[in-house]
Amino acid sequence: GNSVTQMEGPVTLSEEAFLTINCTYTATGYPSLFWYVQYPGEGLQLLLKATKADDKGSNKGFEATYRKETTSFHLEKGSVQVSDSAVYFCALILNNAGNMLTFGGGTRLMVKP
Amino acid sequence: DAGITQSPRHKVTETGTPVTLRCHQTENHRYMYWYRQDPGHGLRLIHYSYGVKDTDKGEVSDGYSVSRSKTEDFLLTLESATSSQTSVYFCASDTGTQETQYFGPGTRLLVL
Numbered sequence: 126g127n128s129v130t131q132m133e134g135p136v137t138l139s140e141e142a143f144l145t146i147n148c149t150y151t152a153t154g155y156p157s158l159f160w161y162v163q164y165p166g167e168g169l170q171l172l173l174k175a176t177k178a179d180d181k182g183s184n185k186g187f188e189a190t191y192r193k194e195t196t197s198f199h200l201e202k203g204s205v206q207v208s209d210s211a212v213y214f215c216a217l218i219l220n221n222a223g224n225m226l227t228f229g230g231g232t233r234l235m236v237k238p
Numbered sequence: 239d240a241g242i243t244q245s246p247r248h249k250v251t252e253t254g255t256p257v258t259l260r261c262h263q264t265e266n267h268r269y270m271y272w273y274r275q276d277p278g279h280g281l282r283l284i285h286y287s288y289g290v291k292d293t294d295k296g297e298v299s300d301g302y303s304v305s306r307s308k309t310e311d312f313l314l315t316l317e318s319a320t321s322s323q324t325s326v327y328f329c330a331s332d333t334g335t336q337e338t339q340y341f342g343p344g345t346r347l348l349v350l
Binding site: 129161166167168169170171174214216224225226228229230231 | 242269278279280281282283286296328330332334335338339340341342343
């Protein structure tokens with residue numbers, strides 16, 4: 126089956142620190158990969174995505190590169206802000222297999238001033 | 239942002255009672271989804287719909303039913319609520335082309 130594994134949180138960083146949240150996947154086919162973010166008290170919203178190997182998704186200073194050889198899609202940001210405090214979810218959709226997202230367990234990020 | 243609302247936003251109920259959660263979207267999206275969010279599990283798909291009156295089961299469908307009589311509305315029913323169904327429920331919708339799924343704000347359900 127398909128699955129997504131994320132590093133367990135919480136991840137606590139000081140403002141302006143470098144962020145990495147690891148994400149690896151297993152899939153029976155060829156997936157598209159996503160990062161969603163959930164701010165406190167809100168629903169999820171798409172942060173970035175990549176649809177094929179070596180694609181880099183980017184948004185709001187966050188980046189993730191689709192690495193087929195290591196089945197990974199790690200999220201990075203060079204300098205986090207307090208406003209980045211949220212829960213981050215890695216997810217996949219199998220191409221040509223409908224639109225059902227498979228999510229990782231989520232990683233809570235806390236950024237301190 | 240897509241207009242997706244959920245009602246109620248919070249509900250406390252007792253074991254054995256039926257509960258219906260409503261999701262309403264104004265984007266004319268063909269696909270709609272119900273997920274539950276639990277610590278350590280991320281979001282898990284309960285049911286989804288690919289059109290009016292067209293629904294199918296997701297990963298954790300036991301104890302839940304859904305209905306979609308109009309494009310804009312997707313109802314989730316807990317026939318007889320149990321404490322294991324205490325969770326946060328999210329609705330989502332999209333066009334079915336593997337682009338962005340848009341999520342509602344969530345419904346926090348407590349079953350006592």
